Every structure is written in structure tokens, then in C-alpha cells.
Amino acid sequence: MNKTINQKAWYFVIPVFVLVAFNAAIPLMTVVNYSFQETFGNNVFAWEGTRWFKQILLSERFHAALGRQFAFTFIILLIQIPLGIGIALTMPKKGWGVPVCLILMSMPLLIPWNVVGAMWNIFALPDIGFLGHTLNSVGFDYNFTQQPGDAWFTTILMDVWHWTSLVVLLSYAGLNSIQPAYYQAAEIDGASRWATFRYIELPKMKKVLTLAILLRFMDSFMIYTEPFVLTGGGPGNTTAFLSIDLVKMALGQFDLGPAAAMSLIYFFIVLLVCWVFYNLMMKNEAQS
Amino acid sequence: MSLELKNVEKKVGIDTHIYPTNLKLEKNTINVLLGSTLAGKTTLMQIMAGLDKPTSGEIWFNEKNVTGMKVQKRNCSMVYQQFINYPNYTVYENIASPLAITGIKEDEIKQRVGKVAELLKLSAMLNKKPNELSGGQQQRTALARALVKDSDLILLDEPLANLDFKLREELREELPKLFEDRDCIVVYATTEPSDALMIGGNTATILEGKVIQYGKTLEVYNKPENLISAKVFSDPPMNIAEITKSGDNCKFTDNNVQWKPSVKIKDGTYKIGIRPHNITTYKEGNNSVEIDGKVQISELSGSESLIHFTNGNLNWVSLSNGTQQKNVGENTKLYMNTDEFLYFDQNNRLVKNG
Numbered sequence: 001m002n003k004t005i006n007q008k009a010w011y012f013v014i015p016v017f018v019l020v021a022f023n024a025a026i027p028l029m030t031v032v033n034y035s036f037q038e039t040f041g042n043n044v045f046a047w048e049g050t051r052w053f054k055q056i057l058l059s060e061r062f063h064a065a066l067g068r069q070f071a072f073t074f075i076i077l078l079i080q081i082p083l084g085i086g087i088a089l090t091m092p093k094k095g096w097g098v099p100v101c102l103i104l105m106s107m108p109l110l111i112p113w114n115v116v117g118a119m120w121n122i123f124a125l126p127d128i129g130f131l132g133h134t135l136n137s138v139g140f141d142y143n144f145t146q147q148p149g150d151a152w153f154t155t156i157l158m159d160v161w162h163w164t165s166l167v168v169l170l171s172y173a174g175l176n177s178i179q180p181a182y183y184q185a186a187e188i189d190g191a192s193r194w195a196t197f198r199y200i201e202l203p204k205m206k207k208v209l210t211l212a213i214l215l216r217f218m219d220s221f222m223i224y225t226e227p228f229v230l231t232g233g234g235p236g237n238t239t240a241f242l243s244i245d246l247v248k249m250a251l252g253q254f255d256l257g258p259a260a261a262m263s264l265i266y267f268f269i270v271l272l273v274c275w276v277f278y279n280l281m282m283k284n285e286a287q288s
Numbered sequence: 289m290s291l292e293l294k295n296v297e298k299k300v301g302i303d304t305h306i307y308p309t310n311l312k313l314e315k316n317t318i319n320v321l322l323g324s325t326l327a328g329k330t331t332l333m334q335i336m337a338g339l340d341k342p343t344s345g346e347i348w349f350n351e352k353n354v355t356g357m358k359v360q361k362r363n364c365s366m367v368y369q370q371f372i373n374y375p376n377y378t379v380y381e382n383i384a385s386p387l388a389i390t391g392i393k394e395d396e397i398k399q400r401v402g403k404v405a406e407l408l409k410l411s412a413m414l415n416k417k418p419n420e421l422s423g424g425q426q427q428r429t430a431l432a433r434a435l436v437k438d439s440d441l442i443l444l445d446e447p448l449a450n451l452d453f454k455l456r457e458e459l460r461e462e463l464p465k466l467f468e469d470r471d472c473i474v475v476y477a478t479t480e481p482s483d484a485l486m487i488g489g490n491t492a493t494i495l496e497g498k499v500i501q502y503g504k505t506l507e508v509y510n511k512p513e514n515l516i517s518a519k520v521f522s523d524p525p526m527n528i529a530e531i532t533k534s535g536d537n538c539k540f541t542d543n544n545v546q547w548k549p550s551v552k553i554k555d556g557t558y559k560i561g562i563r564p565h566n567i568t569t570y571k572e573g574n575n576s577v578e579i580d581g582k583v584q585i586s587e588l589s590g591s592e593s594l595i596h597f598t599n600g601n602l603n604w605v606s607l608s609n610g611t612q613q614k615n616v617g618e619n620t621k622l623y624m625n626t627d628e629f630l631y632f633d634q635n636n637r638l639v640k641n642g
Contacts, residue, residue: 179370179372187339188339189386191389
């Protein structure tokens with residue numbers, strides 16, 4: 001049978017193409033455009049080549065922000081993943097407790113991010129905030145607006161409060177998909193609680209956990225709103241993560257060229273880490 | 289060695305899952321629990337294993353009351369309908385897992401796993417992970433795990449239900465052999481009467497949480513105590529009709545077909561049970577009688593033919609050997625082997641000779 005060649009179907013792709021062009025390609029290309037040029041007022045541009053990229057990659061300011069960013073992401077993953085699994089394991093599997101727990105768990109996820117920041121800002125204020133005041137009254141010298149350690153502590157606590165639920169919900173879904181027969185089989189074998197977790201629950205949760213880690217990595221790596229409202233990147237620059245630093249550079253200093261170069265580098269780092277991470281996880285998957 | 293359920297009852301909320309049940313399973317027997325889905329087979333097994341506690345009643349094992357004793361202390365193993373293996377263990381590690389926990393020496397584990405693996409034709413795949421295996425092999429691995437332990441009680445909960453036809457046939461033939469020389473009690477739950485017949489041993493017919501009859505499989509099949517037991521142990525469903533006996537002959541209430549009964553029964557009305565394979569398109573036995581039927585459905589099942597037909601108010605199924613093609617709506621003659629009829633009295637109890 002001869003295949004009829006009909007290329008008219010391509011026309012149907014046009015709407016999507018236009019849409020993607022407007023919401024992704026064109027803004028992105030504007031950034032690319034800025035990153036290679038010096039921008040003056042009145043739309044006057046001068047070609048700079050890779051100068052901004054070199055400048056950013058060699059700047060101590062960028063290194064510091066990147067370091068803070070990785071440290072933050074690493075710490076919150078280290079807390080949220082085990083904590084999320086732990087909470088999911090203790091959640092009831094049937095009865096009235098299920099909807100109650102699920103609703104309580106999804107609550108933080110439903111709150112707008114800037115509200116979360118504002119909430120925690122007030123909550124943690126050393127003089128009037130419940131957390132700040134309590135900590136100070138029991139003898140801790142706590143002031144997140146002045147002490148970098150306290151600022152980090154508060155930011156991490158806020159993120160853990162805000163996002164652990166996501167890990168909990170994903171883990172809970174993963175746990176619920178394990179057939180009860182697995183637990184019975186383990187019980188008959190005389191397996192301990194730990195062995196049941198290690199050899200049944202954890203392997204069975206692998207896919208959702210991969211997803212949870214990936215999502216939490218991306219979100220926390222691009223975090224902006226909450227620390228912006230909470231600390232504004234301060235005190236000093238101690239909680240100025242990549243995105244906060246980027247906005248400072250682009251809109252505070254109006255260094256459009258370096259800011260554009262920085263956002264492209266930022267974008268490639270996220271892409272690279274996700275790609276590496278995903279491949280590692282999937283390679284493991286293929287082996288088991 | 290014996291396992292005895294004494295007045296075991298299981299209630300969940302206001303629902304009764306198992307009505308008071310007495311059952312004594314002897315050493316070296318295979319016992320089939322036969323009943324449809326939700327009949328209570330799994331609940332019964334979980335109570336036997338100690339995974340679940342009865343609401344009331346006692347479980348005795350080896351003349352010892354083990355009610356409420358934890359499953360870990362009971363030395364039993366279980367195989368499920370789903371293929372349950374540790375996902376990131378190899379086949380070898382999976383089979384060895386029940387032994388590893390008990391602290392048996394490595395050498396002995398190796399030897400025992402090797403032996404069981406050979407028995408179940410798994411020797412070539414000991415280093416593979418369960419999800420690299422076919423369904424049949426996964427279930428063999430689960431079976432091996434159950435066998436390696438030398439349990440006193442082996443529970444098989446519809447182990448063949450998730451396998452395709454060929455694998456099921458293959459494993460079904462092997463199963464009874466696997467347990468032949470073992471010092472244990474085997475309980476096998478299934479929804480398929482043919483499984484029970486193939487496996488032999490003893491059968492308990494179960495309906496809606498009640499054990500209807502327990503005895504040697506062939507006895508239960510050939511001489512069901514009552515109509516319910518006969519119904520549970522018949523697939524396709526048993527054909528049932530009302531008859532009257534007067535003088536020498538029996539006659540259906542709904543038509544004029546007459547025959548001489550093979551058992552001595554008093555005059556009166558009875559219910560009769562005819563298994564589908566005793567109604568055929570050809571004569572079978574010395575005492576077959578003819579019945580007219582209007583074909584409703586005609587289907588082939590392997591090398592057998594199922595013909596659903598009506599005769600007046602009767603709506604019956606017949607099962608003949610070979611491929612018998614009939615057209616829907618066609619009027620046809622069928623033959624009933626009257627020697628195999630089962631007669632039940634007004635209380636649905638089987639009427640025996642004399």
C-alpha cells in the first residue's frame with residue numbers, strides 16, 4: 001500500500017507553535033539578547049560577546065549566592081524527605097482520620113507563597129511574634145532580622161512547614177498502593193518493622209520519592225517569594241539565594257546584561273541537575 | 289499434627305464474615321476451601337495463620353490452643369493471589385528470606401534454597417530480580433519461599449488466579465506433587481471447582497461465610513450433602529428443577545419427560561440437580577432420556593461445547609465434549625444421563641439410597 005503524503009497536518013501545529021513562541025521562546029530570547037549586549041537607554045545596544053557570562057562565572061557574589069542556594073536546598077531536602085516519609089508512615093490508613101490528616105496536610109500547600117512569608121515574618125518577630133517572643137522569653141537570643149544563623153533557621157523552618165506536606169502526600173500515596181499481602185507476607189516471615197520498611201515500603205515508594213525529591217529540588221532551588229517576604233535576603237546578603245540575588249541585580253541595580261547572563265546560567269544549572277538526577281534515578285530503576 | 293477450628297466466628301462491625309465454624313484438618317492433607325469471591329476463604333485462612341483473630345471460638349494446633357498466638361510464632365507460610373516477593377531482593381535472597389531471619393547457617397540455607405529452586409524450576413534465575421521474571425516464575429518464587437521454611441501449615445490463597453491459562457494448568461498439575469512428602473497441612477483456597485477436583489485431598493465448600501460441607505473431595509463432589517454444597521461445587525452452574533415421583537417413574541413438574549430413578553426414593557416432590565456435563569448432545573450411559581431444547585447461547589470452551597437452552601420454564605446449561613455447533617433459536621434434542629441425577633428433598637438435603 002502506498003502511503004499518501006499529506007503535509008497539511010502541520011498547519012494544526014501552528015496555534016501551539018505561536019503560543020509557545022509567545023510564552024516561552026520570545027521572552028527567553030529577549031534574555032539571551034540582553035546577555036550578549038550592553039544595554040543603554042532608548043533601546044541602544046552594544047555587542048559584548050561572552051563578557052557578562054565570564055564576569056558572572058568569576059564573580060564572588062555569584063559563587064556565594066550559588067553556595068547559599070545549594071546549602072539551602074540540601075538542608076531542606078535532608079529534613080523534608082525523611083520527615084515526610086516518617087509522617088506518611090504514621091498517618092492512619094483508614095477511618096475518619098484519613099480525610100482529617102489529608103486536609104491538614106494539604107493546608108500549607110494551599111496558602112499563597114507571599115502569605116506564607118508574611119505569616120512567618122510576623123510569627124517570628126522577636127518582640128511581638130509568637131515564635132520569636134517565646135524563644136526570647138525562654139532565654140534564646142533570637143532575632144532573625146539581625147542574626148544570620150537565626151535568619152537561616154527561620155527560613156528553613158518556614159520551608160519545612162510549607163513543603164513537607166508535599167512529600168507526605170506523595171509518600172502516603174506510594175504507601176497506600178502497596179497491597180496488604182506484602183505486609184502479611186513480611187509478618188509471616190517474621191520481618192522486623194525496620195526490615196519491612198527497608199525491603200518493602202522503601203523500594204515500593206521509589207518512584208514517588210524520586211518525584212518528590214525532584215519537585216522539592218526544583219522548587220527550593222528557585223525559591224524566591226517566601227524568603228523575599230521573610231528576610232528580604234538579609235541580614236546583609238546571608239539569605240540572598242540565587243533568585244533573590246538575581247532580582248537585586250536586574251531590578252535593583254539595573255545591570256541587565258549580567259543579570260540576563262546570570263539567569264541563563266541559573267537556568268542551565270537547574271536543567272543540568274534535574275537531568276543528572278533523573279538519569280541516576282532511572283538507571284537505578286532499570287537495574288532493579 | 290492437626291489444625292482445628294472450634295466454633296470460630298468472625299464479625300466486623302455488624303457484618304458476620306465467618307459464621308461459627310468447626311473444621312478439623314489432619315496432618316499431610318491438602319484441603320481445598322472452595323467458594324466464590326467474598327465467601328470468606330481469605331478470612332478463614334488469615335484466622336488459621338494468626339494474621340487475624342476470631343471474634344469468638346478457638347484455634348487448636350497439635351492439641352494446643354493457639355488462639356491469639358502471633359503469626360511469627362506459628363511456623364506457617366502463605367502464598368497469595370498477587371505475586372508477593374521482596375522487590376529489590378534477587379530470587380535467591382527472596383527464597384532465603386524466611387530462613388535468614390531464623391539464623392540458620394549460610395551453608396544450610398544455600399543447600400535448602402537450591403533444593404527448593406530445583407523443585408520449582410527456578411535454578412536458572414536465582415540471580416534475577418522478581419520483576420525480571422514472568423508471572424508464573426514470580427509465583428513460583430513465592431511458592432518456593434513458602435516451601436523452603438518447612439512450615440507446619442502452608443496456606444495458598446488463590447495462588448493461580450492471576451496466571452494465564454497455560455501457566456495455571458502447568459502449576460496446578462505440579463502443586464499436589466510439591467506437597468506429597470511434606471509433613472504439613474496445606475490449605476488451598478480457590479473459586480474454581482475444577483481446581484478442587486484436580487488437587488484432590490479434602491474440600492470444604494463455603495458460601496457466604498458458612499462452611500457447608502467438608503470431606504474427601506470426590507465424596508463432596510459426588511455426594512453433596514445438600515443443594516447449596518452441590519451448587520458451590522459446580523461450574524458451569526448446576527441445573528435445578530422440581531420433579532415428582534409416583535410409582536416407578538419420575539417426571540419434571542414443567543414437562544412430560546419421564547425416567548426411572550437410579551436411587552430408591554419415596555413418592556413425592558423433589559428438587560433435582562443435574563450437572564451440565566450430564567446433559568449432552570449425544571447419549572451417555574445406559575439410562576439416558578431425551579429432552580427438547582431451544583438453543584439460547586452456544587459457545588465453545590476449549591474442546592468442550594456449552595449450550596444454554598430452554599425447555600418451557602427451564603433455563604439450562606449443557607456441556608458436551610467436542611465442538612458441537614448449534615444455531616441460536618434452533619430446536620435440538622439433548623440427552624440427560626439419569627444415573628448422575630442428584631435428588632434433594634424439600635429441605636434441600638440429598639436423598640440417598642434406601
